[in-house]
Amino acid sequence: MARxxxxxxxxxxxxxxxxxxxxxxxxxVLAVAHLLGLLDIGVDxxxxxxxxxxxxxxxxxxxxxxxxxxxxxFAQVTAPIHLLPWQxxxxxxxxxLTVALLWQAGRWMAIVLxxxxxxxxxxxGNIHLLLGAAILLGFRWPWAxxxxxxxxxxxxxxxxxxxxxxxxxxLGATAVIAAISFAVRPDLWRAWIELLVAATRAxxxxxxxxxxVWFRLPVSVAILWWGARTDRRWTVPLASCLALxxxxxxxxxxxxxxxxxLDPASAGSPAARWLKPSANRPxxxxxxx
Numbered sequence: 001m002a003r004x005x006x007x008x009x010x011x012x013x014x015x016x017x018x019x020x021x022x023x024x025x026x027x028x029v030l031a032v033a034h035l036l037g038l039l040d041i042g043v044d045x046x047x048x049x050x051x052x053x054x055x056x057x058x059x060x061x062x063x064x065x066x067x068x069x070x071x072x073x074f075a076q077v078t079a080p081i082h083l084l085p086w087q088x089x090x091x092x093x094x095x096x097l098t099v100a101l102l103w104q105a106g107r108w109m110a111i112v113l114x115x116x117x118x119x120x121x122x123x124x125g126n127i128h129l130l131l132g133a134a135i136l137l138g139f140r141w142p143w144a145x146x147x148x149x150x151x152x153x154x155x156x157x158x159x160x161x162x163x164x165x166x167x168x169x170x171l172g173a174t175a176v177i178a179a180i181s182f183a184v185r186p187d188l189w190r191a192w193i194e195l196l197v198a199a200t201r202a203x204x205x206x207x208x209x210x211x212x213v214w215f216r217l218p219v220s221v222a223i224l225w226w227g228a229r230t231d232r233r234w235t236v237p238l239a240s241c242l243a244l245x246x247x248x249x250x251x252x253x254x255x256x257x258x259x260x261x262l263d264p265a266s267a268g269s270p271a272a273r274w275l276k277p278s279a280n281r282p283x284x285x286x287x288x289x
Contacts, residue, residue, distance in 0.1 A: 045125025106269025132257030160228035
């Protein structure tokens with residue numbers, strides 16, 4: 001049976017490139033405005049910059065504006081950012097998010113940037129665009145999944161396809177980072193889990209999607225299983241997004257990673273070109289048995 005390939009809407013490449021260039025300029029203007037202290041909108045990035053790595057969950061009770069939901073390992077690894085002045089950090093962070101968006105969306109950057117989840121994620125300085133980039137990197141470099149610590153259901157892609165070596169690399173890299181972090185501060189891991197549980201019971205938070213993870217997780221696994229068995233790599237960012245422990249509206253910015261996987265030709269993104277050597281790789285013989 002012929003396989004149906006998802007396609008993005010068709011717009012003249014010249015138009016898309018011009019819009020993309022305009023979006024890049026707009027993002028750089030935003031970064032300069034941050035650097036000069038003209039704006040104060042990067043609230044999530046400010047949380048990363050101000051959080052105390054030794055006690056990241058002290059002020060993260062449900063309902064607080066500065067709640068920190070990332071693993072202790074992430075807080076410990078990113079501790080050096082506190083050495084930078086705030087304006088320098090938020091400007092550099094905005095540039096990094098812009099690069100991640102451009103790398104994934106390519107010519108579609110301007111269109112994608114107009115979508116509320118993506119616009120919100122970039123302006124508040126969250127990491128969902130980076131999570132999407134890590135997923136794409138993980139197709140060729142499985143250890144990149146360690147960035148997501150803990151990586152969640154996305155790694156089942158390798159398990160469902162019986163790509164055991166890639167699974168072992170991804171799990172090994174993640175386990176090393178998590179083990180070191182846990183050995184240093186096991187109490188932080190307990191506090192993190194308690195915070196995530198509490199977050200699922202706080203549907204009144206602004207921008208939170210009040211669907212509990214226990215409901216989303218089976219759906220995510222089912223999508224990933226189907227995608228792995230039918231060689232549809234775009235299901236990995238979709239399943240990973242749905243399985244986020246706390247799903248915010250801007251969490252859907254992770255779906256930008258689907259663009260170079262859905263239609264590499266029309267996307268014209270660096271990520272699509274980077275993935276091309278391993279694109280459309282057939283299922284291992286063991287997985288088709």
